Amino acid sequence: MSLTAQKDFVIFVILLFGFQVSQSGEVSEWGGKYAQETICGLTGTTVILNCSFWYPQMHNGQIIKVERTLWFTKGANDQPEDLRKDFKYTDRLDLNCQVNWCTLSIRELRKSDEGKYKFKFITNATGGQYTVMSGVTLKVTDLNIQKSWWYRTPNLSCHSECDLDSPSYIWYENGRKRLDLNSKEITASSNYLSYSCALRGHEQHLSPPVCWGPSCDKVVYLYKSICALKGSDVDIACTYGHHKTVREKSWFRPDNGNTWNVPSVSSTWQLDQRYFTTDVDGKRSGLLIKNVTESDSAEYRFKFSEWGSDLPGTILTVTAAQVQVIKAENKDSDTVALLSCHTSCSPASYLYWCWVKDGHENVGRPTWKKEQIITLRPGEYITCAVENYPLSVSPPLYALEAPRVLLSNKSDILEGDLLTLTCIADTPTSSRHRWYKKCRTSDCEVMRYGEKLVFSSIQSSDSAEYFCAVENDLGEKMSQSVVIDVKYAPRFSNLLVSPSNVTEGQPVNLTCSSDANPAASYTWYKDQTMLQGSERNYVFNSIRAEDGGSFYCKAHNKYGNVISSQVVVDIQYVPRLPSISARPFSHVSMGFSVRLTCTSDANPAASYFWFKDNEESPNSMGAVFNIINFQLHNEGAYHCEARNVRGSRRATLLLREENFRSWLQGALTVVAVRYAIAGILLILLIVTVLLFWKKTTSKGRMHFKSQPNTSEDSSRDQLEELMVFSEHSPIHSNVTNNKTDHNEDDYENVVDTVIKCGGQASG
Template sequence: MNLRTAATGFVAFLLSVPALQGNDDWAFTYPSSNICALRGSTVEIRCNYKYPYANTVEKILWFTNKHNEPVDLKDDTDYTGRVEYSCFRHSCYRYSSCTGTCELIIKDLRQSDSAEYKFRITTNNGGALSGLPGVKLSVTDHRMEVIILPRPTSQNWLELECHRMCNLTGYRTYSMYTNWYRNEIQQRRQGLSYRFYINSEYRVSCAATGFKHLPSPSVYAPETPSVGGTPPGVIKEGSSVNLTCTSEANPVAKYTWSKVTTGHPPGHSVQGQQLSFHPIQSSDSGQYLCTAENDLGTKTSSPFSIDVKYAPKTPSVSVRPPGEIMEGGSVTLNCSSDANPAADHTWFRDNQPLHWEPRRPYTLDPVSSKDRGTYRCHAENQYGYLGSNSVFIDVLYAPKTPSVSVRPSGEIKEGGSVTLSCSSDANPAADYTWFREHGGSVEELGENYTISNITTELGGNYYCEARNAIGLQNSTLMFLNVTATPSSPSSGPTTVAAGTVAVLLATMLLVIFLWMRRKKASRKAPDQGGRPDTRQESPPCPVYDNVPALTNRSASAARRDSIEEQDDPHYPSIHFSRSKNQEVPRGFAGALVKSDHTEQVLYSAINLKRPKAVPE
């Protein structure tokens, strides 16, 4: 059945399957349960109804499912000026039922008019009944559509069919006069289907003959996708980020995400129009591609970059070149830290900061022994900071000039013990060898060299040699001055001379003592009543060369002669015997006598005369 249409000549087709609701006395019949109409046209929706004879219809209305309660379309502002009812009663039988028809007319259809429409009767008994379910109206811009058939054996060809969009559900009505258009250019091919070679640049549509101005929506491959991210701006590690891919395509495209790996094809892919990171990690930084695909082709977006900002990860220190480090060479320390933006580096040696540019490797050129120590770096950016591991730089170098010390310090006496110590700054540690000047190695190894029971012959200059795998170095000379002792059996002529001097000193003291005693006795004599000493001083005893020492007998005779002397006090005379051509100092009890090989000490006889007894 054709319904009345708008001036444009468009026709709305009604489903002819009746819909019946109610009981024997009440009934609602919709000639069509689904209606498809073009935007801008006029549509009529009809309902045939029946109600009991005893009831009188007071109100009839049409309403939609857009509201919770039935609202008369004439009172609905969305339909103001576009809705009309055309209702009339057919017949009424006494003691039976009455029948009638009511049409809903909607002009200037809009896509928002798509809804389910229902008819309702209100009677004088206060009852109301609605025809359920109602009629579904679909308003569209086009009356034709292109259907893509499953691909044939060849994957490079595609077959399309042109369909009416307002056909009965499950039943197709085809137009035998269908024109096809590719990129808006009409093709020679006419008919229900169209087969063509796939090209992502093609846009294909169809239209009924004579209705070129009402073509179907075109089918086409996806356009180049665009990618957007939320939230915009700086992306910090730990935040949530969503990427969205959009592409115009018909049929609707399917989306695939992949991450670009430098020097490699895209890696693992993810399906869906959105790609989400909850939370985003530093490892998620990189470039992402979105691919949109449908049956007509594939397009890929430009790379979308994600730059995740984060604090430095644990820095590490590396040394170039690796291996042993020799003094005088060159060493570079690198501080590497994963950070975005790049971190500034601060260098430390033995926990003391070093002055160096913040983003340059630390260079030791040339390396010195003073550079030996533990190094580390500190990485920092505006999002945080972190310290590195520690690296020990062990600089190998030859021994520096050794220093020598002696224990005990001061005068070294013969017979004592002396220890020489040698020390030198070297890496690896040095081995030590001891030498005596003009005497070669003393065959002593080690840092210390001990000489026990030292003699004068062991005096002189000593030095040590410090040696390691890098080189060697000698110390300065250390002089040992050994002093001889009198008791030493090896004292020689020096010891004899010292003994002689001691004997002479003792003799002089004795002479002085006797002389002072004589002077005292002389002062006492007048006071005691004695006579003064008028005796002439005896001449000195004769001196004989090479006179042997006095015998016991001659000494006794001398004592007897002395007793017989007068009472005047007499004091000893000291006579010196000397060898030929040797001068003897006066007042000494002995003198050195030199022979061809030795020195001898000769003593003179000493006569002591006692004064006679003085009367009391």
């Protein structure tokens, strides 16, 4: 059975057994059982030991709970020694215990790990502890090669004392990997060749080489792996064999090509300040590395001129102490933590651990116990080390202080600028950094990791509050937030008119809006002329027709400006009082045509309707009304009504006729106007002649008085007739009342026009 399959089978058995125990109800006895009482593992691999257990649920009215579990190989059943405290198992054990079962994993198996392992659990009940007897016997073995002959054919077999489940093998011939040889048994090629085998996936733990023949070329490393503390000296050694004289020997690192030559005589040769090579009798070679550091961690191999090897060498792991936080909590401003000092691998020596605060204050004496409770104030740090290994001191673990945020820009932050936020921590930068953008909710997602938060081209949408956090294994500290306010010039300017349909006399609000930081100021324009006012609203409390026009606004701050598109404010109003005219306006004879025209100022444009007298239906529509062949029945009052969606207004024209005398009086009135002065002069002349004649003809005076004065009567009659004609104006001109009343919806203008009837019109 393979190691993986073996592990899966064991876990299945544990779960199945645990299920059976849980189904059995409340048990009344103490007990336990191991999944396997014997287990075998290859050197360098991992084995898992398993045990299920049970106990009463109640004891003397008390609920029983498991408080402690452990595995041990030493000590009596009542006083066992916990494996976790045995230095030779340091950092190689994993303990996983649940309600009714517990597993123990042992990594990097060594021959010294062989023995019998037992499990014990301790409860809260008085005397409530139990050791599962019999235990698990662990056997650790290596692979080895067995020789045999089959009809004079030399056969080699890769053998293990462990029962392996369908393993896959790798073979090395004379130090070279043979990919075509992957079965458990192979046939040897010829004499003077060495052979080794390994399990695929565990090439580091191969079998010792065997020679087919009296001698062969081979290399055997004394240690497959070495764990060393930083600052110690490490000796990597191997034995080698050869069937010919070896001319050149060297140690090398496959990962970077470093090579250290070995002198041809048995001596020590210093390569540099830290590396030394040795050779003893042409059979044993060594590489000594003094004062090792983490950079020396690598695989090291040995080769000689007649033989280059693919065989895995010795893996060196250099480790320093590390502080591991098991549990930490804050008490006021201090941090109280349970810490453990550990290494990444287990050196083959018994270690004592030292704890130092702030680099000078020893916390207790060196002790073999790895765990320690430490109290730290903000800014203090703790280190641990292995006694007598000063270079193995762990990196410091700090109790963090709150960080600060530093901005790269000291002045205004403009859109498009490069902005860098730096999280400044007084503790070393080994702490982990996170950036947050302040949220309205309590849960804020991490925005970015790292010491710096960089905006290559910051945008207005990035305006917010930011803060950073530093974190290590002891906890987290937050900075105070900083406000990022990105400035920018007005991006756009919109002009909105409310209401959208404007009527004369109503309030109107013009609003200019713009996105800007800082907020924009505004300048207003009408028909390219700047208006008074700098607010975003321009208000008409009662708008007039003359207030209409093309408006636009300019939004501006200290970073720039932008102009809105133009908006035409079109003010609608009721038609003004119509004006009526007649053509011709005089000397129109019966049978001629009359053209009446009506005009009115309106928005939207007015429609015109003509009514005669008191008729309800219009006689005509349109601004012009033509009367063809004017007759007596056409006289009367003509009304023009101007209409639009906002209302209507009306004006009236009077058309009337008179008899021929009226027409003659009208004509004489015109003549009298022309000859008024001549008539007056004629009368004065006649009176003067009569007075003179009266004085000079005294004798015939009486006679004269008795005779009628025909010429004087005629003149007087003519004057009276002339005056009668002057009393009646033959033509009433088109008088239009141009007075406008914006608050009057219906106002009638009456124009009296006389159309002369009978006879021809004179020019």
